[in-house]
Amino acid sequence: MAYTSERPPNAESSDQLRARIPGWGADLDPKHRPSVPKLQWQDDRSGAHWDFPERQPEKQPRERSIEHAFLTPVFGTSCPPKGLSGVLRRYSYRKYSEGRAAHWLLLLAADRVDAWESHLRSFATLRPDNPITETGVLSEFTRHGVASRVGRRRADVKHHLVDPVLVAGPWVLVAGLLTAAIKTLVRRRG
Structure with a gap:
């Protein structure tokens, strides 16, 4: 199981790995490992001091x-x-x-x-x-927008004609719906 402390079985034995990979197991001898005094390895475990990790509360x-x-035991809630x-x-x-x-x-x-x-x-x-300033439309006129696209072999040039429709289209649609709703209300009152 993914979140338990049981050690997964080795696919190959140490002797097989040592024969196949030059230098494999160079740190197996405790004399060659600087962290030996701190290690307290359990042969049947992965080194974790728990059977199942403490779970983050789900609020x-x-x-x-x-x-x-x-x-998962820990998850994001950003x-x-x-x-x-x-x-x-x-x-x-x-x-x-x-x-x-x-x-x-x-x-x-x-x-x-x-x-x-x-x-x-x-x-x-x-x-x-403010969709005009936040989408960068004004920089098209002040920062050489057209010149940066012509003759530059840019991969994104193909969708430049669709971008204004995708960005401005929903705003224009909402503005049109609001205008139609206001005209309808004015006609009904008048």
């Missing part, structure tokens, strides 16, 4: 692949799932194996949803997102 439910019986993106992530881990494309496509979709949740959350602050 909130974490995603776990269906291939694994439990979370970005705990929240909102609709968290629901998508939990569903992906609960329903699909990591070997399935659906698992990863749902996680990609959850990342995009998380980005939009962050954009929408920024409008509730004093400094909302």
Whole structure:
């Protein structure tokens, strides 16, 4: 088992390794090892002083692949799932194996949803997102954007026409929907 202290069996004996690899086992003699006084090796163990490592407490439910019986003893919580993106992530881990494309496509979709949740959350602050300055569009005009692409054999030139659509498209779509909603409200009141 992966998280136990049992020592895995050697594939080859020491004599076989010594015959096959020049210099193998040079430090087997305790006289040649400077750390011998500190070592207290157990022949039947890997050197760990535990049978199973102490587990990190799980303060909130974490995603776990269906291939694994439990979370690893130590895990990260740098970005705990929240909102609709968290629901998508939990569903992906609960329903699909990591070997399935659906698992990863749902996680990609959850990342995009998380980005939009962050954009929408920024409008509730004093400094909302500014797509013009934060995407680097202005540097295209001030930092030789076109000249850096023409005749340079850059691999990323192929998708430059699609980039503005992918970056600005959602913002334009939201602005259009808001404009249409406001016009509809004005017509109904008037």
